[in-house]
Every structure is written in C-alpha cells, then in structure tokens.
Amino acid sequence: MTAPVSIEITARDGEARAGVLHTPHGSVPTPTFMPVGTKGTVKGLTPGDLETIGAGVVLGNTYHLYFRPGPDIVREAGGLHGFSGWGGPMLTDSGGYQVFSLAKTRKLSEEGVEFASVYDGSIHAFTPELTTRVQEDLGADIAMALDECPPANAEREYHRESLRRTARWAERCKEAHTRSGQSLFGIVQGGLSPDLREESLSLTTDIGFDGYAVGGLSVGESREEMLGMLSLVSPNLPADKPRYFMGIGDPAGILEVIRLGVDMFDCVLPTRLARHGSVLTKDGRMNLKNARFRRDFSPLDAECGCEACSGYTRAYLSHLVREDEMLGHRLLTYHNVHFVTELCREARGRIEAGDFERWMEGFRRRVSGGAKN
Amino acid sequence: MTAPVSIEITARDGEARAGVLHTPHGSVPTPTFMPVGTKGTVKGLTPGDLETIGAGVVLGNTYHLYFRPGPDIVREAGGLHGFSGWGGPMLTDSGGYQVFSLAKTRKLSEEGVEFASVYDGSIHAFTPELTTRVQEDLGADIAMALDECPPANAEREYHRESLRRTARWAERCKEAHTRSGQSLFGIVQGGLSPDLREESLSLTTDIGFDGYAVGGLSVGESREEMLGMLSLVSPNLPADKPRYFMGIGDPAGILEVIRLGVDMFDCVLPTRLARHGSVLTKDGRMNLKNARFRRDFSPLDAECGCEACSGYTRAYLSHLVREDEMLGHRLLTYHNVHFVTELCREARGRIEAGDFERWMEGFRRRVSGGAKN
Numbered sequence: 001m002t003a004p005v006s007i008e009i010t011a012r013d014g015e016a017r018a019g020v021l022h023t024p025h026g027s028v029p030t031p032t033f034m035p036v037g038t039k040g041t042v043k044g045l046t047p048g049d050l051e052t053i054g055a056g057v058v059l060g061n062t063y064h065l066y067f068r069p070g071p072d073i074v075r076e077a078g079g080l081h082g083f084s085g086w087g088g089p090m091l092t093d094s095g096g097y098q099v100f101s102l103a104k105t106r107k108l109s110e111e112g113v114e115f116a117s118v119y120d121g122s123i124h125a126f127t128p129e130l131t132t133r134v135q136e137d138l139g140a141d142i143a144m145a146l147d148e149c150p151p152a153n154a155e156r157e158y159h160r161e162s163l164r165r166t167a168r169w170a171e172r173c174k175e176a177h178t179r180s181g182q183s184l185f186g187i188v189q190g191g192l193s194p195d196l197r198e199e200s201l202s203l204t205t206d207i208g209f210d211g212y213a214v215g216g217l218s219v220g221e222s223r224e225e226m227l228g229m230l231s232l233v234s235p236n237l238p239a240d241k242p243r244y245f246m247g248i249g250d251p252a253g254i255l256e257v258i259r260l261g262v263d264m265f266d267c268v269l270p271t272r273l274a275r276h277g278s279v280l281t282k283d284g285r286m287n288l289k290n291a292r293f294r295r296d297f298s299p300l301d302a303e304c305g306c307e308a309c310s311g312y313t314r315a316y317l318s319h320l321v322r323e324d325e326m327l328g329h330r331l332l333t334y335h336n337v338h339f340v341t342e343l344c345r346e347a348r349g350r351i352e353a354g355d356f357e358r359w360m361e362g363f364r365r366r367v368s369g370g371a372k373n
Numbered sequence: 374m375t376a377p378v379s380i381e382i383t384a385r386d387g388e389a390r391a392g393v394l395h396t397p398h399g400s401v402p403t404p405t406f407m408p409v410g411t412k413g414t415v416k417g418l419t420p421g422d423l424e425t426i427g428a429g430v431v432l433g434n435t436y437h438l439y440f441r442p443g444p445d446i447v448r449e450a451g452g453l454h455g456f457s458g459w460g461g462p463m464l465t466d467s468g469g470y471q472v473f474s475l476a477k478t479r480k481l482s483e484e485g486v487e488f489a490s491v492y493d494g495s496i497h498a499f500t501p502e503l504t505t506r507v508q509e510d511l512g513a514d515i516a517m518a519l520d521e522c523p524p525a526n527a528e529r530e531y532h533r534e535s536l537r538r539t540a541r542w543a544e545r546c547k548e549a550h551t552r553s554g555q556s557l558f559g560i561v562q563g564g565l566s567p568d569l570r571e572e573s574l575s576l577t578t579d580i581g582f583d584g585y586a587v588g589g590l591s592v593g594e595s596r597e598e599m600l601g602m603l604s605l606v607s608p609n610l611p612a613d614k615p616r617y618f619m620g621i622g623d624p625a626g627i628l629e630v631i632r633l634g635v636d637m638f639d640c641v642l643p644t645r646l647a648r649h650g651s652v653l654t655k656d657g658r659m660n661l662k663n664a665r666f667r668r669d670f671s672p673l674d675a676e677c678g679c680e681a682c683s684g685y686t687r688a689y690l691s692h693l694v695r696e697d698e699m700l701g702h703r704l705l706t707y708h709n710v711h712f713v714t715e716l717c718r719e720a721r722g723r724i725e726a727g728d729f730e731r732w733m734e735g736f737r738r739r740v741s742g743g744a745k746n
Contacts, residue, residue: 040692044699047684069667069692077670077688085684294442297450311420311458315450319413319442326417326699 003210005089005142005183007242007263011352015235015261018351021056021242023089023141024181025081028056030242031258031347033249033340034091034266039064040074040084042337043271044330047086053306053338054345057089057142059266062134063098067119071137079139090140091266094131094173097215097246100149108148110165128172136179144213145173147187152221159191160199167203174207183210185244188233191216192225197233211242214262218247227256234261251280251343252367255360258347270340274332277321280339282363283370288332293318300331306338307331376583378462378515378556380615380636384725388608388634391724394429394615396462396514397554398454401429402721403615404631406622406713407464407639412437413447413457415710416644417703420459426679426711427718430462430515432639435507436471440492444510452512463513464639467504467546470588470619473522481521483538501545509552517586518546520560525594532564533572540576547580556583558617561606564589565598570606584615587635591620600629607634624653624716625740628733631720643713647705650694653712655736656743661705666691679711680704 004024011018021028034057035042035050042050042058050058060080065071077083080090096113099106103115112127128146135143147166150158170186177184186209190196204212214233217226230245237243242264245257249267257265270280277289281301286293296314308317308331320328350356380403382392394401407430408415408423415423415431423431433453438444450456453463469486472479476488485500501519508516520539523532543559550557559582563569577585587606590599603618610616615637618630622640630638643653650661654674659666669687681690681704693701723729 039696039698040689041698041700044703046680046700046704048680068696069688073668073688073692076668077686083686083689083692085689295446295449307419307421313450313456315442315446316413316456316458319446319456323412323441325412325414326702327414327419329699330417330703331419 003183004181005210005242007211007240009239013351013354013356014259016259016351016356017261017263018348019263021089021263023057025087025089025141028089029345029348030263031344032056032264033254033270033344034059034264035337036061036266036268036271037084037086038268039068040080042333043275044326044333045337047084049334050086050337051088053334054341055088055337057091057264058086060090060092060138060140061098062092062095062131062138063102065092065138066095066134067117071134075137075139079137081139089142091142092135092138092140092144094135094144094146095126096131096146097149099126110168112146113148128169129176132173132176132184136177136182139179139182141182142211143177143179143182143184145170145184145186145209147189147215149189149216149219150191152192152216152219152225154191156191156193156196159189159193159196163189163196163200164203167200167207170204170209171207174209185209185211185213185242187213187215187246188237189216192221192229194229194232197229198236201233201236205238209241211244212237213244213246215246217245218253223253223256227260230257230260230262249340251340252364254340254343255347255363258344258351259356259360270336271333274336275329277328277332279332280336281370282366284367288314288318288321300335301339304335304339304342306335308335308338376556377554378583378615380584380613382612386724386727386729387632389632389724389729390634390636391721392636394462394636396430398460398462398514401462402718403636404717404720405429405637406627406643406717407432407637408710409434409639409641409644410457410459411641412441413453415706416648417699417706418710420457422707423459423710424461426707427714428461428710430464430637431459433463433465433511433513434471435465435468435504435511436475438465438511439468439507440490444507448510448512452510454512462515464515465508465511465513465517467508467517467519468499469504469519470522472499483541485519485542486521501542502549505546505549505557509550509555512552512555514555515584516550516552516555516557518543518557518559518582520562520588522562522589522592523564525565525589525592525598527564529564529566529569532562532566532569536562536569536573537576540573540580543577543582544580547582558582558584558586558615560586560588560619561610562589565594565602567602567605570602571609574606574609578611582614584617585610586617586619588619590618591626596626596629600633603630603633603635622713624713625737627713627716628720628736631717631724632729632733643709644706647709648702650701650705652705653709654743655739657740661687661691661694673708674712677708677712677715679708681708681711
C-alpha cells in the first residue's frame with residue numbers, strides 16, 4: 001500500500017536531491033520551503049496569494065490551533081484545509097516544540113508533558129496519543145510525532161534519556177495514528193553527539209514512518225555544528241522517504257541543508273523578518289527602516305517579479321513599514337515567501353543540471369558580499 | 374475653461390442625484406463613497422484590491438502625510454499617485470480637521486493655526502498657503518481649502534467668527550493655488566445655525582470653487598440636527614458642481630445624505646469597523662468576535678460576492694479577528710469597502726429608476742430590524 005505522502009526522487013547532485021512530493025492535496029516539486037501558517041494563516045497572505053507565489057506545503061502549529069480555535073472547530077470545518085481555504089498540501093507539527101520553547105512551567109514524564117498555556121496559564125498535558133488525535137482533527141497531509149526538543153547545550157546524559165523517550169513516544173504516536181489519507185513522520189533527535197544521533201536515527205527508522213524529520217538543530221548551536229550533525233544523519237535516512245529539516249529559513253542555510261539531501265524545511269524567519277521590515281534578496285537582507293530607503297524610488301528587488309516588486313517603490317514600502325501599516329507587512333511577507341520559494345525552484349534546476357555546488361558557492365559569495373542592513 | 378474636476382448630473386430623484394465625476398485620473402459614477410487612505414494606503418488593501426472593488430476616489434490625509442513621509446518625498450515620487458501606485462482619482466483634505474481633532478495644544482489666529490504634532494509634540498503651523506502648497510505636492514485630483522472645524526456645541530458667536538475666518542482662509546487658498554490638473558474645493562461651515570450656514574454658503578460660493586464640501590457636521594450633533602443642516606445647505610449649493618459631505622460612512626447615513634443631493638462622502642468608519650471585527654451587511658452590523666460565530670460555517674455575507682465572502686467562513690474570519698491576525702483585518706476591510714461601494718452603486722440605480730426614496734425606506738427597515746452585534 002502506498003503511503004498517503006511519498007517522494008519520488010528525479011535527480012541527484014552529490015547528496016542533494018530533486019524530486020516530487022506526492023500528497024493527497026497535490027504534488028510539490030522538491031526541495032521545498034514550507035511557509036508557516038502558525039494559527040491557520042500565513043500572516044497577511046490569502047490562499048490565493050500562496051497559490052500565485054507557488055507555495056507548496058503550508059504548515060500549521062498544533063500548539064496554537066489546539067488552544068485557538070480548538071481542534072473540534074477545525075474538524076467541523078473540514079480540517080485545516082476547509083477551515084483556512086488552502087487547498088494544497090499541509091503539514092502540522094506536534095506542538096512539542098512550542099511546549100518546550102514557549103511554556104514557562106512544564107513537567108515531563110514518560111506519559112507526556114504538562115505545561116502552562118501561553119494564552120491563559122491554564123495547565124494542559126500533551127501526550128503522544130493526544131497530539132496525534134489533535135493532528136487527525138486538523139487533518140493535514142502530514143502529521144508529526146510528538147518529540148522532546150532539548151536545548152543543544154543540555155547534558156549528554158539528558159540527550160540520551162530524551163531521545164529514547166522520544167522514540168517510545170514516536171511508537172505510541174504510530175500506534176495511535178489511524179487517519180487514512182494522512183502520513184505520520186518521525187523525528188530524529190540526539191543533540192550534538194554523533195552516536196546519539198545515530199541511535200535516534202536507528203530507533204526512529206526501526207519504528208518506520210512515511211517520512212523523517214531532523215529535529216533539535218537550529219536551536220542555538222553554531223551553523224557548523226548544525227551542518228556537521230545533519231551531514232551525519234541525512235545520508236543515512238531511508239533514501240526513498242521524504243526528509244524534513246525543522247527550522248531553517250535563511251537563504252544560505254536553505255542551500256546548505258539542500259546540499260545535504262534535505263527535501264523540505266520550514267521556518268518563521270522569512271515571514272517574521274518581513275513584519276520587521278526586512279526583505280531577502282540575492283545581495284543579502286535589506287531593512288527598509290534604514291534611512292537610505294526613504295527616497296529610494298527603485299523597485300524593492302529589481303531581480304524579482306513578485307507583486308511587491310512590480311507595483312511599488314522602496315520609498316513607499318519603507319514609509320509603510322515605518323508607519324507599521326498592514327499593507328507594508330503584507331507586501332514584504334509576500335516578497336519574502338516568494339523569494340525563498342523561487343530560491344528552491346532555482347536550486348532544483350541546478351540539481352537537475354548537476355551544478356548545484358558551484359551555483360551555491362556563487363550565491364553564497366554574492367550574499368555575503370552584498371548589502372547587510 | 375473646464376475645471377480639472379467636474380460633475381455631470383445624469384439623473385435626479387427628488388433632491389438625490391446620480392452623475393459622473395470627471396477627474397484627470399478617470400471618471401467615477403456618483404454618488405460615491407471615498408475610502409480613506411490616511412497615510413497613503415487604505416489599511417491592508419492594495420491598489421489592485423481597490424480597483425477590483427470598484428472604488429472611485431481615494432482619500433489621503435494631508436496632516437499625516439505632511440509629517441510622514443513628508444510632502445517633498447511624495448512630490449519626488451510623482452505625487453500620491455506615483456507614491457502609492459493608485460492610478461484612479463484622489464482627494465486630499467487640508468489637514469485642518471486633524472489639527473482640530475488630534476492636536477493637544479493649538480493657537481488659532483488670522484494667519485493660521487499653530488499646533489503640536491501628534492507624532493512627536495513638535496510645534497508646527499498650518500496656514501492656508503502652506504496646506505495648499507503641501508496639497509499641490511501631494512498632487513491629488515482634488516485639494517481642499519483649509520477650514521476650522523469647531524465643535525458642534527461651540528457658542529454661536531464663535532461659529533460666526535470662525536466661518537468668516539474660514540471664508541477668508543478659503544480665499545487665500547484659492548489665491549495660493551496654482552497647480553493645473555488639480556481642483557480646489559471650498560468648505561461650508563456654520564455649526565447648527567441655519568443663518569450661519571447660509572452666510573458660510575454664500576461667502577464660499579462667492580469666492581467660487583470647482584466643488585463644495587459641507588463640513589462641521591457628523592461631529593457630535595444628533596443625526597436629526599445633522600440632516601436638518603444638510604437639507605438647508607445642499608440644495609442651495611451650485612447645482613453644476615460636485616457636493617461633498619465630509620465624514621459619513623454608516624450605510625443608513627450614506628443613504629440619508631445621498632437623498633439630500635450629496636455626490637461624494639468619506640469616512641474611516643467602514644475600514645475602522647473592519648479592524649475591530651465588525652462587518653456591514655444589509656441586516657446591520659455583525660461583530661465577528663461574538664461567540665455565536667465561532668462555529669458558524671456559513672459565508673460572511675451570503676448576499677455579497679466579494680473576495681472575503683466567497684472564500685471563507687464566518688468561523689474562520691472570527692478566529693482570525695479574535696487572534697488579531699492581519700488576514701482577518703485585510704479581508705474584513707475588503708468586504709466593508711466593497712459593501713459601501715456596492716451600496717452607492719445600488720443607490721445610483723435607484724435614483725436612475727426614480728424609486729430611491731421607497732428603496733431607501735426598505736433598506737432602513739431591514740437594517741434596523743436586523744442583527745446588531
């Protein structure tokens with residue numbers, strides 16, 4: 001029986017791979033950046049905007065949707081697809097990351113994790129069974145197993161204990177998962193120790209999932225450490241399953257993880273930067289609050305053809321951003337999501353052409369030499 | 374010589390009139406609601422959105438644009454049209470209303486008005502000459518003469534003194550105004566005294582403008598008092614010039630002023646309501662924060678075909694509004710501007726058909742019988 005979500009690899013260049021992710025809500029060329037729709041909306045963008053941009057998989061955050069509006073309402077609406085109006089592929093995280101990063105108080109046990117809601121401080125418990133059921137209600141194409149995401153600098157012993165518990169949780173998630181038309185992905189943890197990563201990988205792949213994520217990176221360690229770990233894990237993941245790197249969204253980082261064979265990745269960075277007035281370009285980041293843009297009547301990014309770059313000047317967008325005008329946030333978000341989506345499209349072409357590495361080096365040189373505001 | 378902005382009346386029904394407002398940036402069927410783009414943007418909407426909605430004249434606020442980004446930058450960008458990307462007709466107010474409603478300290482003299490900026494408390498002076506020059510820089514199709522807008526309950530003597538000064542200012546504005554392709558409108562003041570309104574009307578029309586606004590109403594007096602004053606002024610304004618009622622945006626009020634022969638009107642109400650979660654319908658206002666919408670999977674307004682009403686449910690929009698999500702504000706703003714634009718279009722048809730009064734009564738009964746949340 002084919003899994004609801006599967007990947008077809010169409011080209012390789014070193015470890016990098018190009019392919020097509022098949023889901024019940026359509027197929028997505030990979031590698032692909034997944035925009036984060038935290039509360040059931042990619043901030044400021046309509047489903048129509050995302051379609052025009054060519055976005056592939058859209059993320060939803062189980063933690064937030066569990067509290068607002070609640071999984072029952074989303075289920076009654078026909079899942080996140082019916083609720084938000086986005087007809088393309090979706091993925092929900094397990095909520096675990098938010099529990100460990102947002103919650104002030106939490107109590108971890110074999111059973112699960114107890115924590116205080118960031119909304120009203122009330123006490124809740126997430127268990128593998130609960131987060132699986134909630135994600136079934138949300139009804140995305142891809143659900144994630146509940147994992148613990150310890151800080152990179154936690155004790156080695158803690159990481160060992162944690163990854164084993166995460167594997168036991170993953171097994172319970174798989175046991176609990178019954179929704180047809182939805183795939184469940186497992187998550188490899190293990191901090192920055194090669195042997196622990198190896199142990200987590202082997203425990204997780206032994207359970208067997210439709211896809212695998214690499215978690216617990218991009219959480220405070222250096223970029224070098226992050227890539228070191230990923231280079232150990234990624235090539236050892238099952239080659240016929242999608243590989244998801246959790247939490248990378250800066251252009252250089254995106255190319256680094258693609259280079260190591262990752263197919264999909266997500267991050268709030270492009271959308272969050274936009275709301276702070278920063279835009280991504282091939283010459284680096286540009287903060288429109290910088291005084292030099294007040295009278296700059298050139299387009300936002302002359303190399304970009306998106307809505308924000310064709311109808312407006314930097315001076316106007318700078319004004320909107322300074323005045324905290326909704327339209328500024330909307331247009332910059334549009335551009336940034338468009339930019340990383342196009343970057344992935346271009347990366348894919350380079351993998352197919354077999355010159356990914358050379359192209360990536362050129363990109364990296366240009367970005368680091370460019371304007372950084 | 375034809376004025377840059379002129380009106381062609383095509384049908385009358387009682388005092389109500391239907392027509393076409395001709396401007397250097399296109400013609401607009403009247404009566405017409407003018408959405409307010411305070412700082413050079415109708416909050417959350419692109420020029421493309423406004424075009425799809427069928428918006429006619431877009432307003433800009435001279436007070437705000439004077440401070441941010443400043444008239445020099447707007448002028449260098451090719452005026453508000455070039456700056457904002459809106460290619461249709463525009464109107465700027467004189468900034469006077471904001472000086473009198475926002476400024477904490479102000480000093481009024483024959484010369485003009487001194488006030489503290491709402492942005493940083495610095496002291497500035499607006500004179501008829503300055504606000505005219507600033508509006509020439511902003512370059513809208515219609516500029517407004519600087520007026521004083523006293524509170525409705527000010528002493529009669531104060532109103533008399535004020536309307537005469539406003540007339541002298543209007544004369545200085547006309548004197549100062551040199552920009553071709555831009556029309557200057559005068560403003561009738563006079564509070565709630567019929568004879569003072571008459572005096573202001575006669576002083577203002579004696580100076581002679583391309584169009585006339587009725588100001589100083591909708592500022593705290595009762596609806597009955599407002600309409601009483603308007604019914605004295607409106608029919609006595611030159612029939613061949615556009616008539617602009619300043620500050621009405623609720624559907625019932627819009628129809629009331631149309632009934633009295635007004636061609637154009639503006640108000641932040643539809644856009645501001647939207648940002649607070651309220652939508653306009655023919656059954657009255659609906660606040661999406663109301664608990665009953667959490668599980669309401671019907672469209673926002675079943676009688677409306679706008680973007681917000683075709684792709685989303687009340688439950689989803691209610692969620693967005695509760696979570697203060699940008700997309701909620703954007704979509705509700707879209708609907709409300711669309712609603713009042715359509716209302717004007719329908720009013721126009723009824724004037725042409727000669728049954729405006731009967732239709733308006735039906736509308737009024739339905740709105741007042743409908744849901745008010």
